[in-house]
Amino acid sequence: MRIGVCIKQVPDTDSHLRIADSGREIDDSDLNWVISSCDLCALEEGLLLAEAQVSRGEERPELVVFSLGPPRVEEALRKALALGADRAVHLAGEALQGGDALADGCALAAALAKVHCDLVLTGAQSDDLGQAATPAVIAEILGVPYAWLVMAVELDSRKQSVRVVRELEGGMNEVLRLDLPAVLAIQAGINKPRFASLRGTLQSRRKPLHREDCSGVDAGLVGAAGAGTETESVSLPPAGAGGVVIEGVSAEAAAEELLAHLEREAAL
Amino acid sequence: MVLLPHTYQSAEYAPRLAVRLGAAYVASVSSATLDAGGVLSFSRAILQARLRAEVRPKRRLVVATVQIGAFGGHDPVELPERVFEVGRPADVERHREREILGREAAGAGGVDLPGAERIVTAGRGVGGPDEVSVAADLASALDAELGASRPVVDNGWLPREHQVGSSGHIVAPNLYVALGVSGSIQHLMGMSGSRVIVAVNRDPEAPIFSVAHYGIVADLHDVAPALTRLLLARRPG
Numbered sequence: 007m008r009i010g011v012c013i014k015q016v017p018d019t020d021s022h023l024r025i026a027d028s029g030r031e032i033d034d035s036d037l038n039w040v041i042s043s044c045d046l047c048a049l050e051e052g053l054l055l056a057e058a059q060v061s062r063g064e065e066r067p068e069l070v071v072f073s074l075g076p077p078r079v080e081e082a083l084r085k086a087l088a089l090g091a092d093r094a095v096h097l098a099g100e101a102l103q104g105g106d107a108l109a110d111g112c113a114l115a116a117a118l119a120k121v122h123c124d125l126v127l128t129g130a131q132s133d134d135l136g137q138a139a140t141p142a143v144i145a146e147i148l149g150v151p152y153a154w155l156v157m158a159v160e161l162d163s164r165k166q167s168v169r170v171v172r173e174l175e176g177g178m179n180e181v182l183r184l185d186l187p188a189v190l191a192i193q194a195g196i197n198k199p200r201f202a203s204l205r206g207t208l209q210s211r212r213k214p215l216h217r218e219d220c221s222g223v224d225a226g227l228v229g230a231a232g233a234g235t236e237t238e239s240v241s242l243p244p245a246g247a248g249g250v251v252i253e254g255v256s257a258e259a260a261a262e263e264l265l266a267h268l269e270r271e272a273a274l
Numbered sequence: 275m276v277l278l279p280h281t282y283q284s285a286e287y288a289p290r291l292a293v294r295l296g297a298a299y300v301a302s303v304s305s306a307t308l309d310a311g312g313v314l315s316f317s318r319a320i321l322q323a324r325l326r327a328e329v330r331p332k333r334r335l336v337v338a339t340v341q342i343g344a345f346g347g348h349d350p351v352e353l354p355e356r357v358f359e360v361g362r363p364a365d366v367e368r369h370r371e372r373e374i375l376g377r378e379a380a381g382a383g384g385v386d387l388p389g390a391e392r393i394v395t396a397g398r399g400v401g402g403p404d405e406v407s408v409a410a411d412l413a414s415a416l417d418a419e420l421g422a423s424r425p426v427v428d429n430g431w432l433p434r435e436h437q438v439g440s441s442g443h444i445v446a447p448n449l450y451v452a453l454g455v456s457g458s459i460q461h462l463m464g465m466s467g468s469r470v471i472v473a474v475n476r477d478p479e480a481p482i483f484s485v486a487h488y489g490i491v492a493d494l495h496d497v498a499p500a501l502t503r504l505l506l507a508r509r510p511g
Contacts, residue, residue, distance in 0.1 A: 019322050032325065107289065108299060134321055136459075137301035142289035151372035154286040155441075157380075169375070173441050175282050177380045177434070185371040193441075195428030234298030234336075238315055238328040249471075249487045253478070257496035261504050264472065267488055273392075273449040273470040274416075 007059070007067035007165055009052045010123035011091065012114055012144070013045040015075055015082040016134040029239050041082050044129025046199040048192040051159055052127050053090045053200070059161070068092050070121055074102055074110050080215065087210035088202035095121070099219040104230030107135075111143025113220045113228040119148060120218070125168065126189040130155050138191070145189035153182055155193040275314075280339035282441070288339050298331035302459070304344040323459050323481035342440070342463055385435045387419055387443040392451075395421035395438055395465070396431070397482075399454020399475060399494055403431040409453050412498045415505040421445070421465075423455045439464035453494040457482030474498065 017023065018038035026033040041049075052069050060066045071086040073079045074097035083094035095117055102113050118126055126148075131138035138154065145152030157179060158171035166186055171179050173193055184190075202210075220228055250267060252260045268274050276291070278284040280302040292299035303316040304326075315330045316338060387393060394416060396409035406426070413420040421443075422436040438445055439461040450468035455461060457473070457480055465471070466485045473486035474494045483489045490497055 017321065019324075023321060023324055025325070032321070106299075108293065111289075111293075135327075136320065136322070137289075137299070138285055139289035139292075139299055139301055142286065143293055143299075146290040146293040152286070152290070153372070155282060171378075173282060173380070174377070175440055176444065177437070177442055179378050179380045181375040181378065183373045183375055188372075194424065198429075234292070234333050235300055235329050235331050238330050240320065240325050240327045243319070243323065243326050243481065243484055249483070249489050251483075251489045251491065253491035257492060257500040260490050260492055260497055261500035264488055264490060264501065265504055268449065268470065268472070271470050271487075 007065070007125075008121065008123050009055060009067050009069050010118050010121060010126045011045075011049045011052045011069065011071045011086070012118075012126065012128040012140070013049060013071060013073050013082055013086055014042045014129070014132045014134075014140075015039050015073060015079045016042045016132055019133055025240055025242075029241075030237055031240060039078055039081065041085060042129055042133045044131060044133075044192060044194050046129075047194055047196050048127040048129050048190075049086055049089060049091065050197045050199040051192050054197060055125075055159060055161060056090075067124075070095060070123065072097065072114060072117055074098075074105075074113055076103065083215055084210050085202065087213040087215070088206040089200060090206060091213075093213055094215040096215060096217050097220060098217045100229075101225055101231075102220060102229045104233065105228060106233040106235045107137050107139035107143055108234045109228050109230070109232030111140045112147055112232055113223065114140065115144045115147035116220050116223045116228075117218045118144065124165065124186050125161075126150075126187070128189070128191050130191045130193045141189050141191040148187070148189070150187045150189060151184040152189045152191070153184060154191045156190045157193055157196050159190060159192075159196075275335070276337045278337070278339045280341050285339050288337055292337035295335055295337065296333070297335035297337045298333040300329050300331065300336065300338040302341045303329075303338050304341045306338075319459055319481075323457065323462070323484075324479065341459065380434055385419060387421055387436070387438060387445050390419035390445065390447050392416050392418035392449040393421045393438070393445055393447045393465075393468075394418045394451045394453065395423060395455055396426050396453055397423040397455030397475075398425040398429075399456070400426070400431070401454075401495075403429075405495070406431050408495060408498045412451065412453070412502045412505075415502045416449070416451070418447075418449070418451070423452075423461055424458065452482050452486070453498055455482050456480045457485070 024033040069091045071091040072095045128141040155173040160169045305317040320327045394413035421438040422432040427437045440463045446467035451472045472488045473482040474490045478491045
């Protein structure tokens with residue numbers, strides 16, 4: 007059995023974000039790059055599924071991690087290898103850059119199909135663009151069932167289907183059965199991602215990391231050419247709702263001032 | 275253009291629909307504009323609502339999902355009624371590659387957030403499981419229910435039934451106090467209808483301040499205990 011995990015490298019959300027001079031993207035000269043938080047949960051879930059198979063006396067599934075992007079994403083892939091993935095595929099090359107979820111999903115689907123994964127795991131949404139679209143696009147192109155916001159995963163004993171719990175609004179969950187192969191988009195909170203051990207980090211240097219240029223895919227479907235959208239501009243959100251801001255005073259003074267406002271608002 | 279609400283059900287299949295139609299896809303838009311030249315663009319929050327992006331579809335056909343609550347409710351317009359009968363594909367029953375087995379409540383219950391007059395919510399900024407008490411103490415001084423943001427629940431600092439946001443409880447109390455909540459879109463969707471919103475956060479750029487009526491830019495570990503002390507001192511007897 008083989009499990010594919012797709013990860014995205016995103017700016018650390020605690021980074022100070024500046025808009026680039028072009029006005030179309032953020033200035034990436036001074037950012038920390040990390041693996042998107044839900045994608046780390048997807049990788050952790052893949053590792054837990056593999057370990058569960060081993061503890062049942064079965065063969066350990068192979069865990070292959072995929073990421074699309076410029077050369078810096080190899081750092082994210084190395085980290086995934088240090089956490090326990092067996093090998094990594096970097097979807098690299100000029101032709102793959104500048105895509106949106108449709109184009110990137112198309113490239114990832116092609117790379118996943120080449121490797122024949124029984125189960126594909128991704129995060130539910132990225133911490134940067136947060137469209138929650140790429141995993142659904144992958145499932146559609148591969149022609150396999152899909153579940154979003156997955157909170158629990160259980161493989162059946164014959165590894166032909168998977169039972170998942172997914173979130174709905176308002177504190178409800180839905181229980182589903184999906185035939186394999188399937189794509190599951192993992193929600194934050196399903197598990198607590200582990201930290202890389204020193205041994206894992208040392209081992210990761212010897213694990214295989216391949217580059218894949220998706221040259222078999224129609225060039226019009228991937229990268230900027232395959233994108234269905236383009237970003238015209240990015241900007242700071244409109245300033246607050248005209249609210250009262252209390253700052254630069256002591257905690258006691260801020261508390262006094264707030265309570266006076268709340269009393270006037272009859273909110274106490 | 276095909277528009278769908280950005281709910282947990284429709285946002286699951288909407289990207290697949292876009293692929294099947296050969297359409298562009300834009301998720302969770304908060305507004306749309308059509309310029310004089312007839313060019314359409316959508317506005318949406320990115321980087322966890324720290325920035326906004328204007329996105330332009332490059333294809334004639336677009337599938338977009340709309341952020342819940344992004345547009346005010348207008349009086350319903352009288353539309354000419356046309357009902358299209360859509361046949362169910364014959365193989366729907368035979369081909370069950372994805373089957374719904376049932377539904378269940380996600381949490382244990384016992385917390386009445388939707389019915390609460392006042393809510394004090396602990397966000398990631400409280401710092402850890404032992405420090406949730408700073409929010410609980412203020413909640414108790416205000417006779418408020420204790421809420422939690424998603425990271426607080428995901429980290430196991432409070433049980434899931436405390437969660438405010440689109441995946442937890444949608445609330446609209448008389449007073450909502452957010453302590454160390456940055457304000458993800460999902461959180462804002464769950465509480466922005468509250469009558470009076472107070473936010474305490476060290477980060478002046480936190481998106482929660484965009485919906486707050488009163489914002490205190492300070493460490494919640496200083497401000498919340500001060501509020502608690504003042505409230506307890508005012509109590510009769």
